[in-house]
Amino acid sequence: MSVFPVILSQEKFIHRDSLKFPLEERALQFGDGIYEVIRIYNGTYYLFDEHIDRLFRSTEAIKIKLSHSKEEIKNLLLELLERNNMAENGKVYMQISRGSAPRDHVFPTNVEPNIYAYVQAVPRNLVTLKNGVGVITHRDIRWENCYIKSLNLLPNVMAKQEAKEQGCYEAILHKDGVVTECSSSNVYLVKDGKIYTHPTTRNILHGCVRMAIERFVTDLNIPLIEEPFMLDDIANADELFLSSSTSEITPIITVDGSPVKDGMPGEITRKLQAAYEKDANIIENLIANA
Amino acid sequence: MSVFPVILSQEKFIHRDSLKFPLEERALQFGDGIYEVIRIYNGTYYLFDEHIDRLFRSTEAIKIKLSHSKEEIKNLLLELLERNNMAENGKVYMQISRGSAPRDHVFPTNVEPNIYAYVQAVPRNLVTLKNGVGVITHRDIRWENCYIKSLNLLPNVMAKQEAKEQGCYEAILHKDGVVTECSSSNVYLVKDGKIYTHPTTRNILHGCVRMAIERFVTDLNIPLIEEPFMLDDIANADELFLSSSTSEITPIITVDGSPVKDGMPGEITRKLQAAYEKDANIIENLIANA
Numbered sequence: 009m010s011v012f013p014v015i016l017s018q019e020k021f022i023h024r025d026s027l028k029f030p031l032e033e034r035a036l037q038f039g040d041g042i043y044e045v046i047r048i049y050n051g052t053y054y055l056f057d058e059h060i061d062r063l064f065r066s067t068e069a070i071k072i073k074l075s076h077s078k079e080e081i082k083n084l085l086l087e088l089l090e091r092n093n094m095a096e097n098g099k100v101y102m103q104i105s106r107g108s109a110p111r112d113h114v115f116p117t118n119v120e121p122n123i124y125a126y127v128q129a130v131p132r133n134l135v136t137l138k139n140g141v142g143v144i145t146h147r148d149i150r151w152e153n154c155y156i157k158s159l160n161l162l163p164n165v166m167a168k169q170e171a172k173e174q175g176c177y178e179a180i181l182h183k184d185g186v187v188t189e190c191s192s193s194n195v196y197l198v199k200d201g202k203i204y205t206h207p208t209t210r211n212i213l214h215g216c217v218r219m220a221i222e223r224f225v226t227d228l229n230i231p232l233i234e235e236p237f238m239l240d241d242i243a244n245a246d247e248l249f250l251s252s253s254t255s256e257i258t259p260i261i262t263v264d265g266s267p268v269k270d271g272m273p274g275e276i277t278r279k280l281q282a283a284y285e286k287d288a289n290i291i292e293n294l295i296a297n298a
Numbered sequence: 299m300s301v302f303p304v305i306l307s308q309e310k311f312i313h314r315d316s317l318k319f320p321l322e323e324r325a326l327q328f329g330d331g332i333y334e335v336i337r338i339y340n341g342t343y344y345l346f347d348e349h350i351d352r353l354f355r356s357t358e359a360i361k362i363k364l365s366h367s368k369e370e371i372k373n374l375l376l377e378l379l380e381r382n383n384m385a386e387n388g389k390v391y392m393q394i395s396r397g398s399a400p401r402d403h404v405f406p407t408n409v410e411p412n413i414y415a416y417v418q419a420v421p422r423n424l425v426t427l428k429n430g431v432g433v434i435t436h437r438d439i440r441w442e443n444c445y446i447k448s449l450n451l452l453p454n455v456m457a458k459q460e461a462k463e464q465g466c467y468e469a470i471l472h473k474d475g476v477v478t479e480c481s482s483s484n485v486y487l488v489k490d491g492k493i494y495t496h497p498t499t500r501n502i503l504h505g506c507v508r509m510a511i512e513r514f515v516t517d518l519n520i521p522l523i524e525e526p527f528m529l530d531d532i533a534n535a536d537e538l539f540l541s542s543s544t545s546e547i548t549p550i551i552t553v554d555g556s557p558v559k560d561g562m563p564g565e566i567t568r569k570l571q572a573a574y575e576k577d578a579n580i581i582e583n584l585i586a587n588a
Contacts, residue, residue, distance in 0.1 A: 029319035029326065031416060036319065037393065038451040039329030070452065071459075101401060103327065111391060113451070113458035113482055126321060149442035151453050160450035161328040161403070162360065163441050168403035169361070192403055 021091055024126060030108040033122060038113070039159040041105030041122075042066035046085075047253045047288075048127065051095035054288045055253070056082065058216040062157060063102070069156045072106050072121050088127055098129040099254065103159070132256070132290075137281065140259030140273045141177035143250075145239055146170060148181035148188050148211075155210045167191040178250060180263065183211070185239045190250050194218045195260070197237045198247035198276050207234040217251040217284070224283040230276060247274030257281045311381055314416060320398040323412060328403070329449040331395030331412075332356035336375075337543045337578075338417065341385035344578045345543070346372065348506040352447060353392070359446045362396050362411050378417055388419040389544065393449065422546070422580075427571065430549030430563045431467035433540075435529055436460060438471035438478050438501075445500045457481040468540060470553065473501070475529045483542035484508045485550070487527045487535045488566050494531075497524040507541040507574070514573040520566060537564030547571045 034040035044063045047054045060078050067074055076084075085100060102125035109116030150163045167179040168191040178190045188206050189195055194215040196205045203225065208214040225232045242248065248260035248268045257280050259273030284290075324330035334353045337344045350368050357364055366374075375390060392415035399406030440453045457469040458481040468480045478496050479485055484505040486495045493515065498504040515522040532538065538550035538558045547570050549563030558564075574580075 024321050027321055029323070031314050031317055031414070033319070033326070036323070036326045037333070037391075037449065038455050039449055040452055040455050043327070070456065101327075113455050114462045115455075115459050124321070151441045152439035153453070158452050159327065159329055160441075160452045162330055162448050162450045163443070165324075165328050165330050165403050165405075166360065169405050172404045 021088070027124065029122075032111050033105060033108050034116075035103065035105035035122065035159055037111055039161075040070070041072070041103055041159045042070065042157050043101065043103040043159060044157060045253050046100045046102070047256075048089070048094060048096075048098040048100060048130075049288050049290050050097065051089060052289070053085065053089075053100070055216040055220060056085075058219050059253075062214070062216065063104070066157045067104060067121075069153070070106075070158065071115070072104060074104070074121060076123075085125060088125055092127050094127050094129070096129050097131055098127055100125055100127045105159070130254070133258075136177065136258050137256060138273075140261035141250075142175065142262040142265070143178045143180050143190070143260050144171045144174050144176045145264055146179040146181055146191075148183045150181070153210055154188075154212055155208070155214060157213060164191040176262075177258075178255075178260075180239075182239050186236045187239060188212050188236070190252075193250040193252035193255050193258075195250045196221075196248070197241060197245045198249075198274060199241070199245055201276070202231040202233055203276065204233050204235055204237045204241075206236045215251055215253075217253060217256065220284065220287060221251060221257070221280060224280055224287070228279055228283065230279070242268065245269065247277050249274075249277040249280070257284050311378070317414065319412075322401050323395060323398045324406075325393065325395035325412065325449050327401055329451075330360070331362070331393055331449045332360065332447050333391065333393040333449060334447060335543050336390050336392070337546075338379070338384060338386075338388040338390060338420075339578050339580050340387065341379060342579070343375065343379075343390070345506040345510060348509050349543075352504070352506065353394070356447045357394060357411075359443070360396075360448065361405070362394060364394070364411060366413075375415060378415055382417050384417050384419070386419050387421055388417055390415055390417045395449070420544070423548075426467060426548050427546060428563075430551035431540075432465065432552040432555070433468045433470050433480070433550050434461045434464050434466045435554055436469040436471055436481075438473045440471070443500055444478075444502055445498070445504060447503060454481040466552075467548075468545075468550075470529075472529050476526045477529060478502050478526070480540050480542075483540040483545050483548075485540045486511075486538070487531060488537035488539075488564060489531070489535055491566070492521045492523055493566065494523050494525055494527045496526045505541055505543075507543060507546065510574065510577055511541060511547070511570060514570055514577070518569055518573065520569070532558065535559065537567050539564075539567045539570070547574050 044059045046059045105122045107119035109119050146167045171179040181188050189212040196203050206212050242263050251257050259277045261271050334349045336349045395412045397409035399409050436457045461469040471478050479502040486493050532553050541547050549567045551561050
């Protein structure tokens with residue numbers, strides 16, 4: 009657990025127990041902010057530039073004006089790693105809100121964004137990476153701008169909880185049968201050697217691990233088709249998998265209790281997992297050596 | 299400004315400057331909570347039961363388990379008024395989140411909800427109540443469960459800001475031309491002596507002032523038709539108005555720069571404003587005496 013969260017708006021590092029949020033913080037009252045979760049392997053940020061670029065796309069989309077450059081944010085996050093002696097596997101959570109001001113929907117003026125980040129040790133989930141996970145399906149009732157990694161996560165929370173209560177790992181979200189993504193990950197279907205996934209419209213998050221997968225498939229010569237698939241397509245899928253910074257590339261082996269194909273992680277999923285471990289310079293690369 | 303916010307989960311009153319939110323508060327990271335704003339006239343809560351009932355409907359909808367009864371919450375809010383010597387016009391903001399726990403979409407277990415509230419003096423906005431306001435129209439891109447008064451308010455914030463930047467007071471939201479509500483108020487159209495407004499489906503908030511209006515129209519013998527109207531209907535409307543706890547019943551006199559009818563507050567709107575002042579026991583009832 010992080011000893012020193014960084015409060016970037018105050019340009020200083022303080023102990024997490026000393027962090028104090030004001031009563032009228034716009035993240036607290038409106039969810040008026042954005043965030044990133046970046047994976048750390050052996051003390052190094054993975055897909056660092058992808059996350060920082062998306063962080064800035066998100067702040068721009070909701071018109072938060074940052075006074076820090078990308079380089080400055082990166083340097084502070086690197087200093088955060090050092091101050092916490094983070095040399096293992098983990099992740100950083102970073103949040104930027106519009107700031108603190110008397111409650112009013114309208115943007116406050118002359119207010120600096122509130123920025124904070126903290127790191128924590130998180131081991132890779134080798135059991136789910138190896139064995140795969142079960143998921144449920146759930147209607148996608150979220151707002152239209154899910155490409156923004158915003159703090160408005162209540163529908164995601166409710167869907168993930170529903171999955172948990174049904175003994176599952178994730179919820180595949182769909183709009184009238186069209187699969188968009190999962191509650192906190194992207195989702196992919198494999199059929200006849202091709203990978204299908206929803207195009208990066210406003211309705212889904214363009215995942216950083218998805219960006220990495222877009223590179224991997226070129227090297228592996230696997231077609232990645234950015235077309236949405238339907239719930240009905242799952243019954244005839246060869247493989248299904250999901251991706252996120254926390255879940256990496258995780259096989260999906262059951263959907264609403266029914267097995268995907270033979271209920272075992274598929275060949276293309278395994279190839280992508282191996283490519284991921286290589287790309288992330290993961291030392292204990294259990295998938296690649298499996 | 300409130301001297302003593304109340305932290306109900308800790309059953310105590312503390313000074314607002316001493317309030318400390320933990321790093322991993324679910325309102326802060328997920329918007330995982332709900333809120334109410336209750337109007338205070340001359341030191342008395344208006345539509346108190348309506349707000350408390352809705353507060354409990356909202357917590358139930360997102361499965362937050364409160365250990366307080368409605369009576370207990372009401373008594374604490376009444377004590378809050380006393381401790382702040384609030385005898386004037388104002389409002390209370392009350393927020394309930396699922397609690398504080400290491401960040402995970404799934405509900406934490408064995409965690410108490412975080413509850414806080416604070417009062418502040420807010421004069422009635424007599425200028426807008428008398429003269430009316432201009433509004434813009436804006437696509438309703440929010441999630442499907444807007445009947446829950448949740449902390450996921452980013453789309454509302456963005457729409458209200460857009461209105462502000464265009465010199466307007468509010469944004470009328472619509473789905474494919476069907477008017478739902480405004481960014482932080484309900485909206486009504488008057489035509490041939492009848493009031494039209496969106497039915498209280500999952501897509502809009504059932505406003506407490508709307509509940510009061512539902513009572514007023516019975517006494518006034520004005521038909522209130524709970525059918526959605528279209529953006530296209532506005533050009534031929536006799537009157538347009540909005541309602542919320544902060545805005546009371548406010549005439550809308552322009553929409554996207556075009557006047558509603560003759561650009562003056564209408565007769566039925568005025569009757570409802572007078573009924574409001576009577577119902578709320580407002581002493582300086584400027585509308586009723588206008």
